[in-house]
Amino acid sequence: MNRRPLVIAAATVGVLATAAVALPNLPTNPVTDTINDRVxxxxxxxxxxxxxxxxxxxxxWVLPGWIPKDATDVRIKARTDGGARLIRFTLGATPLDGPQCSAGTPKKSPKTALAAKWWPRDTRAEERPDCRDYYQYQVTVRGKQVYAWTDGTPSPGAKTDDGPLVQPASSRTR
Structure with missing residues (x-):
């Protein structure tokens, strides 16, 4: 029996599995940046x-207005095909005021749409919605570290580029 096709198939699967695990964890460089962007x-x-x-x-890459200007070590990871973003930063002297959602009822999103090595996996219980930007963010504060993410959901009452307000789902008429 000719085993050559089986060996080639197994080697190909092994290389692809290794690449799928290793590429997202490699330091940024032109090759990994291109793969992350396109794939x-x-x-x-x-x-x-x-x-x-x-x-x-x-x-x-434009930060929400509620992030203090003296925040340091700002990291952003964003989907290139939508509004999903992860943002992490360290607070400076200006404290972060509490998350706010003044217009409508915020939606608590099920989970982040992205992952990053610098993003903790256990923020879910601490997340509070913040709707002061066009997008609604889920925000976790741990000491001086702030973690905020959005899946691209517009904030209730947010102004769109056209000017009208985005109505909360509960107040839309059918």
Whole structure:
């Protein structure tokens, strides 16, 4: 019996499985950045301070207005095909005021749509909704570390680019 096709198939599966596990955990470089962008549809950025982050441009890299300007070590991971984002930063002298959702009832999203090595896995019980940005974020504060994520859900009452408010699901008419 010719075993050559079986050996080639097994080797191919082994290489693909190793790549699937190893690539997301490699340090950023042009090869992994291209693979993350094109295959996984994800990109990441890091800023020394929140003040260094752009205030205009690609929405994925513009920080929500509730993040203090003196926050440091800002990390963002974003889906390139939607509004999902992870944001982690360290608070400076300016404290983070409590998460707020003033208009409508916030939706508690089931889980993050992204993962990163710098993102803890056990934030679910501590998450509080924050709706002061166009997107609704789930926010966890641990000492000086703040973790915020969104799956791209618009905040209740958020203004869209067209101007009208996004109505909470419970107040929409059918």
């Amino acid at each position: 996984f549809k994800e990109k990441g950025k890091r800023f020394a301070t929140a003040a260094e982050a752009p205030t205009r441009g690609k929405p994925a």
